[in-house]
Amino acid sequence: xxxxxxATWIGWSAIAHAQASDEGLALPDVRVHGFxxxxxxxxxxxDYIGKSSRGTLEFFEAAINAQTDLxxxxxxxxxxxxxxxxxxxxxxxxxxxxxxxxHWRRELGIRAGRVRIPFGLYNEYIDIDSSRxxxxxxxxxxxxxERTVLNSQTGFLVYGDLPLCHFGSxxxxxxxxxxxxxxAPGQDANSSRLYQIDSKYxxxxxxxxxxxxxxxxxxxxxxxxxxxxxxxxxxxxxxxxIMEGVVPPTFDGNVIGSIRPANxxxxxxxxxxxDWQFAAEYSRWFERARFDPVVLPAATSDNERFYGLAAYHIxxxxxxxxxxxxxxxxVNDRSGSNKMAFPSKYDAWSRDAAATLRWDVNDHWLWxxxxxxxxxxxxxxxxxxxxxxxxxMFLVRTTVTF
Amino acid sequence: MMRRGLLLALVLLAAGGGSSRAGGDDAYEIIVxxxxxxxxxxxxxLRDIYLKKVNELDGHDTHPIGLASKxxxxxxFIHDVLRKTPSQLKSYWNQQIFSGKGVPPPDxxxxxxxxxxxxxxEGGVGYLPAGTPPGKAKLVRLR
Numbered sequence: 046x047x048x049x050x051x052a053t054w055i056g057w058s059a060i061a062h063a064q065a066s067d068e069g070l071a072l073p074d075v076r077v078h079g080f081x082x083x084x085x086x087x088x089x090x091x092d093y094i095g096k097s098s099r100g101t102l103e104f105f106e107a108a109i110n111a112q113t114d115l116x117x118x119x120x121x122x123x124x125x126x127x128x129x130x131x132x133x134x135x136x137x138x139x140x141x142x143x144x145x146x147x148h149w150r151r152e153l154g155i156r157a158g159r160v161r162i163p164f165g166l167y168n169e170y171i172d173i174d175s176s177r178x179x180x181x182x183x184x185x186x187x188x189x190x191e192r193t194v195l196n197s198q199t200g201f202l203v204y205g206d207l208p209l210c211h212f213g214s215x216x217x218x219x220x221x222x223x224x225x226x227x228x229a230p231g232q233d234a235n236s237s238r239l240y241q242i243d244s245k246y247x248x249x250x251x252x253x254x255x256x257x258x259x260x261x262x263x264x265x266x267x268x269x270x271x272x273x274x275x276x277x278x279x280x281x282x283x284x285x286x287i288m289e290g291v292v293p294p295t296f297d298g299n300v301i302g303s304i305r306p307a308n309x310x311x312x313x314x315x316x317x318x319x320d321w322q323f324a325a326e327y328s329r330w331f332e333r334a335r336f337d338p339v340v341l342p343a344a345t346s347d348n349e350r351f352y353g354l355a356a357y358h359i360x361x362x363x364x365x366x367x368x369x370x371x372x373x374x375x376v377n378d379r380s381g382s383n384k385m386a387f388p389s390k391y392d393a394w395s396r397d398a399a400a401t402l403r404w405d406v407n408d409h410w411l412w413x414x415x416x417x418x419x420x421x422x423x424x425x426x427x428x429x430x431x432x433x434x435x436x437x438m439f440l441v442r443t444t445v446t447f
Numbered sequence: 448m449m450r451r452g453l454l455l456a457l458v459l460l461a462a463g464g465g466s467s468r469a470g471g472d473d474a475y476e477i478i479v480x481x482x483x484x485x486x487x488x489x490x491x492x493l494r495d496i497y498l499k500k501v502n503e504l505d506g507h508d509t510h511p512i513g514l515a516s517k518x519x520x521x522x523x524f525i526h527d528v529l530r531k532t533p534s535q536l537k538s539y540w541n542q543q544i545f546s547g548k549g550v551p552p553p554d555x556x557x558x559x560x561x562x563x564x565x566x567x568x569e570g571g572v573g574y575l576p577a578g579t580p581p582g583k584a585k586l587v588r589l590r
Contacts, residue, residue, distance in 0.1 A: 076550045112550055117508035117570075122547045142547050151501045161546050169546045176541040206500050259530045317535055358534050408537070446541065 079109035082174050084413075084442030090433035091425045094189060095131020097438065104442065105129040106172055108141060120146040126172070130189065139227060142197050152205040159199045159225055163218045163251040164266045165311045165326055168195060174444040178322075179401045180415040181440065183352035183370035184424060186311065186328050198222040198247045213256040216264075221248035224272060238277045245271035245305065253313075260317035271305040278340070292338050301337045308332070320358040322366075327351040329376065349376040364403040371396050374423045387426075391434040394421035409447055415440045473519035474577035478562065478584040482569045483507055487588035493528050496572055498539070499549050507570030511552040512561050520576040521554070528589075 084104035088097040095103060105128065112122030123143030129136045144158025161169040170176050171187055181189060200222015207215040224244035249268030255261070276299070278286070283298035311328035328350040335343035349372070356366035372395045373379045375386065381393030401415040416439050422432035477488060483505045495501035496509050503509060514521040516533075525536055540551045555561035558579045565571030565584045575581060 078544045078550075080545070108545065110545065110547065112544075112547065118502065120549060124545070124547060144547060146547070148502055150503060151495070170542045173541055173545040176538045176545070206495075317531075320532060320534075358532065361534070364534070 075111050075113045077109065077111050078447060080107065080173075080175065080444055080446040082106040082442060082444040084180070084440060086438060086440040088436060088438040090436040091422060092429055093131075093425055093438060097131060101131065103129050103131055104440070105136070106174075107138075108172070110141075118148050120148065122146075150205075152207055154204050156202045156204070157200075159197050160202045160220065161197050162195055162247070162249070162268065163202075163220070164195065164249070164268055164309065165328065166313045166315050166324055168266075171196065174413075174442065175411060175446045178356040178364045178366035178403045178413075179354075179368065179399065180413050180442050181399070181417075183326075183354060183368050183399075184397060185350040185352055185370040185372035185395065186326055188424070194224065194226050197225050199225045200247075211257065213254060213258075216253045216255060216262075217251065219248075219250040221246070223247060224270060226272070237279045237282060239274055240277055241275035243273040243275070245273065247271075261315070263314045265310065265312045267310040268307075269309075270307045271303075272307075274302040274304070276300045276302055286340050291340055296338065300340055302334060303337070304332055304334050306331075306333060322354075322356040324354045325352065346374065347376045349373040349379070362405050364405075365401065366403075367398075367400045369396070369398050372421075372423045374426075389422065389426075389432075389434070391421045392426035392432070393423060395423040396420045397424075410443070410445050412443045413441065415442075471519075471523075472576070473523035475520040475524050475574045476577050476579070476581070477587050477589050478565055478573050478575060478581050479504075479587055480507070480565050480569055480571040481583060481585045483572075483585070485587055487590050489590040490528055493572070493589070494530065497529055497552060499543075499552070504570055504572065509570040509572055510564070510568035512564045512571070512573045513552050513554040514558070514561060514574065514576075515554045515556050518558075518576060520574065524574050 082105065083102070085100065085102045086094060086097050086104055087100035090098060092098050095101060106126070108124050108126045110122055110124035112120065114120050121144070124141040125138040126141035127136050127138045140159060142159050142161055144156045144160050146154060146156045148154040163169050165186060167177070167182055167187060171182060171192060174180070198220060200220060202218060202220035204218045205216075207217070209215060224247050226242045226244065247268060247270040249266065251264065251266040253262045253264030256263075278298040278300060280298065283296060286292045287294055287296055308331040309328065311326055313324075313326045315322070315324045330348040330350065331345070333343070333345045352368050352370035354366065354368035356364060358364045374393050375383070378386065378393060381387035381390035387393045397417055397419045399415060399417045401413055404412045406412065417437060419436050419438065420434065422429075422434060425432050477493065479485065485505050488504075492501060492504070496504065497511050497513070501509065514524070516522065522533065525531060525533060529536060531539065543549045543551070553564070555564060555573070558575045561573040561575060562582045562584050565573045566582070573584070
């Protein structure tokens with residue numbers, strides 16, 4: 046997707062050139078912002094973010110963006126993002142978002158390029174540490190492990206705000222395009238390896254009602270996506286499938302896993318009053334997956350995800366938050382009675398109670414400390430054999446924003 | 448006696464609802480570029496202009512400017528008009544900046560800089576500490 050970078054810079058260069066010919070070199074007023082964030086985390090028993098049970102300082106994020114108004118209604122910007130978080134150890138900067146934004150009027154605007162996916166209250170702002178109190182947003186609804194998949198899409202987005210006279214206003218966003226999902230680098234050659242992701246489509250929308258009560262918004266979001274994942278199975282697994290006669294002897298270990306569709310929706314409410322913030326969301330994620338060749342039978346999943354959150358700004362420097370976040374892998378089997386799907390009953394759920402303290406040293410620098418107490422292993426059961434039922438996770442993080 | 452008290456309360460209420468907030472170092476007045484043909488502006492519209500949800504006023508593209516936080520009027524304006532706490536406003540603009548949706552209006556270091564900015568832009572909108580001479584900028588009533 047380097048062409049987006051190139052196209053944007055060509056656009057800026059063209060404008061700068063046009064202005065230069067009239068009045069000397071006059072670049073548009075470009076605003077540059079960024080953040081650098083580093084931290085550490087430790088979990089008891091289970092590995093959630095990489096090898097978290099050993100404790101690690103691999104908790105780095107950095108971004109830099111540039112934005113300018115090309116005219117009163119035309120805005121352009123791009124952001125480069127770098128990340129080293131456990132398994133997501135991609136410190137090479139890549140294009141996070143970059144788009145043209147034509148804000149025609151209050152009721153209608155359009156963005157074209159790579160844009161954040163509006164889903165729920167916070168998906169568009171998932172990596173903006175300075176905009177919230179918790180380090181990790183509730184992981185049932187905003188899982189760190191899915192950040193690269195659900196972060197942005199390349200295509201179009203229309204948005205607007207419709208006044209409703211005495212009844213507040215309706216804010217909407219609707220979009221369509223392709224997912225822009227980077228591959229996780231550095232995969233072990235002896236393990237199964239995801240070597241290509243082919244996004245077929247993504248489209249969706251979001252609607253928020255802002256009633257005439259300051260700080261309150263309620264609404265919902267929905268998205269539908271399809272994608273193919275190209276996987277090269279580990280040699281041992283390839284041999285196992287051949288020996289069991291699941292695949293012919295000529296099988297080379299390459300499998301295509303198709304997710305069609307992924308169908309997610311979420312209902313959201315947020316209320317900010319004085320120094321308090323309250324938020325609650327309920328979400329369902331439905332996916333249908335099949336494999337070619339058929340090394341595993343086609344399967345469907347229907348996750349249930351919800352949380353409640355409260356945050357309080359004690360003063361200008363200190364803030365605290367707490368949330369309770371729940372994930373059920375199968376909404377029809379919350380207790381994990383299906384032994385085939387859940388070797389341990391508690392693989393069926395994760396119930397996560399978290400508390401955070403935030404300290405703003407000044408307007409640009411902050412520190413946070415956070416503790417999680419988790420019952421259940423749904424967060425980790427897909428990647429970890431025999432996970433523990435009760436476990437904890439502890440994080441610290443510092444972020445500089447400019 | 449009771450009727451006189453009621454009358455006095457009404458007079459005080461009317462005085463507080465003018466183009467500027469009465470009393471205190473943090474009172475403010477709204478100014479616009481003289482090209483903007485309005486004599487009053489409602490609080491919700493002003494809020495949406497400063498949060499950049501609205502980009503037109505009287506057919507002009509809006510160019511809002513704030514005041515630096517050292518001015519008590521700035522905090523009062525954020526509370527009264529934007530109806531946010533400073534931390535909520537900071538969080539809002541961090542979300543806008545790092546999702547690419549926009550950047551906040553500039554903050555003027557002095558009332559005279561705010562006036563200059565408003566006069567330099569046809570859709571210029573600003574506010575001043577109450578009692579500051581607006582120069583050639585136009586004072587408008589806040590509804």
